[in-house]
Amino acid sequence: MPTTVPAHGPDAAARLASMADVTASDAALRRYLHGLPGVDAVGLEARAASLGTRSIKTTAKAYAIDLAISMIDLTTLEGADTPGKVRALSAKGVNPDPTDRTTPKVAAICVYPDMVATAKEALGDSGVHVASVATAFPAGRAALPVKLADTADAVAAGADEVDMVIDRGAFLAGHYLKVFEEIRAVKEACRRPDGSSARLKVIFETGELATYDNIRRASWLGMLAGADFIKTSTGKVAVNATPANTLLMLEAVRDFRAATGVQVGVKPAGGIRTSKDAIKFLVLVNETVGDEWLSNEWFRFGASSLLNDLLMQRQKLSTGRYSGPDYVTVD
Numbered sequence: 001m002p003t004t005v006p007a008h009g010p011d012a013a014a015r016l017a018s019m020a021d022v023t024a025s026d027a028a029l030r031r032y033l034h035g036l037p038g039v040d041a042v043g044l045e046a047r048a049a050s051l052g053t054r055s056i057k058t059t060a061k062a063y064a065i066d067l068a069i070s071m072i073d074l075t076t077l078e079g080a081d082t083p084g085k086v087r088a089l090s091a092k093g094v095n096p097d098p099t100d101r102t103t104p105k106v107a108a109i110c111v112y113p114d115m116v117a118t119a120k121e122a123l124g125d126s127g128v129h130v131a132s133v134a135t136a137f138p139a140g141r142a143a144l145p146v147k148l149a150d151t152a153d154a155v156a157a158g159a160d161e162v163d164m165v166i167d168r169g170a171f172l173a174g175h176y177l178k179v180f181e182e183i184r185a186v187k188e189a190c191r192r193p194d195g196s197s198a199r200l201k202v203i204f205e206t207g208e209l210a211t212y213d214n215i216r217r218a219s220w221l222g223m224l225a226g227a228d229f230i231k232t233s234t235g236k237v238a239v240n241a242t243p244a245n246t247l248l249m250l251e252a253v254r255d256f257r258a259a260t261g262v263q264v265g266v267k268p269a270g271g272i273r274t275s276k277d278a279i280k281f282l283v284l285v286n287e288t289v290g291d292e293w294l295s296n297e298w299f300r301f302g303a304s305s306l307l308n309d310l311l312m313q314r315q316k317l318s319t320g321r322y323s324g325p326d327y328v329t330v331d
Helices: 010-015 026-034 041-051 058-070 083-094 114-121 144-156 168-173 176-189 211-222 242-259 275-288 306-319
Strands: 072-077 108-113 129-134 159-166 201-202 227-233 264-269 299-302
Touching: 010 242, 026 108, 026 176, 026 211, 041 242, 041 275, 058 072, 058 275, 058 306, 072 083, 072 227, 072 306, 083 108, 108 114, 114 129, 129 144, 144 159, 144 176, 159 176, 168 176, 168 211, 176 201, 176 211, 211 227, 211 242, 211 306, 227 242, 242 264, 242 275, 299 306
Parallel strands: 072 108, 072 299, 108 129, 129 159, 159 201, 201 227, 227 264
Antiparallel strands: none
């Protein structure tokens, strides 16, 4: 999997510098974010629903399934996680279908910080990355020094990527500069002694942001603060990734690149369980931001159960017979 930092156009630094005044104060940032165009909720949901009706068949479906597998952050984020479970999940991520070695690897294994070293050792030089949630995931209710220590510990243990949660309380109270500065501080904590950095995914918990306008504002706030990815959800609340909120975030990264020259990835997470669902999201990517985001460097699925359905559908396309749950491992 590519390990490059986010893409920047030739004039990105100058364009970003020209936006420095936007984040100079809480008032300036609020003025900018509330000056973004309002979201037409009916139009957004109608477009997401319309794109979801696209029919993908035969060769295109096989390609989409393999692409979706390669985009998965295979996740275990439970209090009962053990080193054995993380090793087993890592083995599955490297070789999802032992009966077919042409099956792609997943993008990353996503674990809590205390399991990063175990996943790193298990994955070795496979090319599958280790992602770690941090910043008091999933609630984010901790003091900033605790969040930064959480992040630094994950990076020191070998995390290639860090998934942080924003302070939703601060955001909903309108304290945008506080959220901005916290993201910037976590971004700095992702730096390694050699000057390289773990890639930072910023989780908004869209189900708690209440409105599409807030999701658009959070998307721009995260990108202005230096997010490498913007992510819908933790998967720990009732409303997680939806086609509509993901479409809105895809539009945001498209518009942000047009404004700044900086490309940012998108990660829908939570509630995406079937191949049909995954393909709908890939159609959203293709129709909204195009081929440049159709790789695991720029688009991910946060999932624990999606992989099994993709494997069963892949086996069906290959053999002509439906493979039930007994043909895949239970994680």
